[in-house]
Amino acid sequence: MKYLDEFRDPVLARRLLDEIRERVTRPRVLMEVCGGQTHSLLRYGIETELQGNVELIHGPGCPVRVTPAEAINFAQELALQPDVVVASFGDMLRVPGSTRSLADVRGAGGNVRIVYSPLDAIELARKKSDRHVVFFAVGFETTAPATALAVLQAAALGLDNFSLLVAHVRVLPAMEALMAAPGCRVQGFLAAGHVCTVTGFEEYDDFVRRHRTPVVVTGFEPVDLLGGILDCVTQLEEGRAEVTNQYARSVQRSGNVASQDVVGQVYEIADTPWRGLGVIPAGGYRLRPEFQMFDAAYRFADVASQQVTNSSVGNSGSSECHSGEVLSGRLRPIECPAFGTRCTPESPLGAPMVSSEGACSAYFRYQSQAGR
C-alpha cells in the first residue's frame, strides 16, 4: 500500500536504527508529542531497540487523556437530559469522568451516539429536529477545523438544535508548559505530524530559539519515527537546535491555510484546563462570541452550573491515577503502582489507560505481559 509499506520497510528501519546508535555519543532524552507516535514506538519495539541510546518520554498529545474530567462530567449530564443526544468520537466513550464514563451513562439510559465526523452530528441534528444534538468537540488542532466547519454549516443551515461542547486543546502551549516545569529532562521534541499538517511549523521557530531545543516534525510509521529520532539526535550531537520537517509528504511549512482560516473564524484562543496538567495559558480554543448559540455551555448553562456545584471538590479523576506525572514525563507508566493491577484497559483509573493512543494503554498492550 502506497505511503504505508515504504515507511514500514524493515531494511530501511534497521539501517536507521544502526545510524542512530552510531551517532549517539551519550544517552539522549527525547519526547514524542503525540500518542499515535507512542503507540507506534511500542508496537514496533523501537523503544526497546534504542535502550541505552535514546530515552523516549511520552508526551501529552492524546486528546482523550487530556480532556478534563469536568468536561466529561458535563457531557454525561447532558446525555441524561431529556431530548438531548450527545454525539462523540468513539474514543471518548470509555474515558472516566469523576465517577463514570459516557459508556456507563449510555448503559444507564443516557443518549450517547458514536459518530465518525462532526458533520455526521449535523446530519443527526437535521434528522432529529425534536432533539438537541451536542457534539463533544475534543482534540488538538487536527480535529478543530472539522468541528469549526460543523459550526459554520449549522449556522448556514440555521440549525437551532445543534451545539458543541468544546474541549479543544493546542499542542504548542503544552510543550511550553512542559519545558517550564521543574525537572524537565526533555532535550528534543518529535512534533506531531498530524497537528503540523494543519498548523504548519513556523510557530516552532520562536520555541526552538528560546529553549535551544530541536523540534523535528515527525510522522507515525517506524521509518518516520526513526528518521525523526535520527534528525533530533544528530542536531543534539552537533550542538544545533532547529525546526526540521521529517514528514514532508504531509506537512508544509505554513500548514493548511484553509483549515487555519476556518478555525480562526469560529474559535478564539483561550486558557484551557488539561487533565493532569492544570490550566495551560492559551492551551485551547473556545467559540467566538458570535457563535455563542452553538456553545453547549451557554445553551445548557443551568446544567453546567449544577455540575460545577457537584464537582466542587475539584475532583478531576481518581486520586490513585498518576496521569499528570505520566503526561509530563516524570513517571513511566509501568512505574505507576496501579499499573496493570488496579488499572487496566478494561477498568481504567485514568485516561491514559483508555485511549488507543494513551501511553499507559500502549505499555499494557505491548510491553507489560512479561510481568503479568
Next chain:
Amino acid sequence: MADESWQLHCPIPIPADSDRISLAHGEGGRLMRRLIEEQILPRFRDSGDAVRSPGDAALLPAIDSGLALTTDSFVASPLFFPGGDVGRLAVFGTVNDLVVAGAEPLWLSLSLIIEEGLPVAVLERVLDSAAAAAVEAGVRIVTGDTKVVPRGAADGLFLNTSGVGRILEPAPPGPESLQPGDELIISGPIGRHGIAILAAREQLGLTPSPETDCACLREPARCLRDAAIPVRAMRDATRGGVTAVLHEWAAASGHTLTIDAIAIPTTPDVRGAAELLGLDPLHIANEGTMLIAVPQGTGAAAVAALQGSAISREATVIGRLGQRGVAPVTVVRALGREQPLDEPSGILLPRIC
C-alpha cells in the same frame, strides 16, 4: 377452512398496511399461518429426503456416527451489506461452526424474531438468501420458529440457527493437542467482515465498498481431508478476530503462539480502512476465514490443499507454536522484534485522530 374465516377471536386487528409485518403475524392465527405457509415453507421445502416435519419438530433419520450440535444468533446491523446479508450469515455461521469441529453439516433450524413494521419484502429477501445459502452449503433447514415483537424491542430482524452434523472421523483433536513446532495457517485475507459491516453501518463512504468474507468453509475443510492433512485444530475467526482464536488456543494448549505480521494477508481496502480508523485487522471479525493448526512440516501441504478451493485460495502459513514464553501470543512486526499481542478488550472504538 371455510369455518375458520368466521372465527370471532381476533385479538389484534389485521393491519391495513399488508406490506409490513405486524404483531398479528406473530399471534398464532391466520396471518401467522399464512406467513409461514406462503413465505417460509415454500423456500425450504424439499421433497425426496428422509426428514419429515409433521408438526413443530423435524423427525430426523438415524445415522451411524456421532453427532455435533451448535447454535448461534445473528443480529447484524444493517441486515444487508456488501457481499452478504443476515440470512446468508445465519446459515454459513452455523454451518462453519460444525465444519471447524470436524463435522459434516446436515440439518439446520431457523428462528426469526421480527420487529413489528419490518417490510415483508425485506423478510422475503433474507429468507431467499438463507435458502440459497443452505443449498450452497448442502444443508437442509428442517424446522424453525417465528416471533414478532413490538417496534423498538428488536432491531429489524434477529435470526437464530442451530445445526446438527455428522462427526467425520478422524475429527481434529482440538486446541489442547497443539504442540510446539505446529504451524498456523490462515485460510484467507482477514478483517473483511467487520470492516464491511462498519463501513455499511456508519456509511463511511469508502470506495470501493469493502466486502464481507461471509462464506461456507465446507469446501476448504474437505480439501484438507482429501489431502489427508493431520489437522490439529480449526476455528473460524469470527468475533474478536484472529487474535481471539490465538488467545483461546494459547490458553488451551499452554504454549505460545507466534505470528508474523508481514505474512498475514489483508486486502488493500481492509488495510486502508483499518489504518484510517485506528483498528488492527487482527482484532476484526471474519465470517468465512479460519485459522488452522497442523503439525510441523505439514504447513506447505496444507496450504497447497486449501488453495484447491476458491474460498481459501489465498491461504498461507502465518505463524507457529513455541514453548510458553513471556506472553501467550506474540507477533513479529517489521523490525523483527517479537512482541506480545494482547487480546482485544471490549468493543473496538474508532480513534479521534
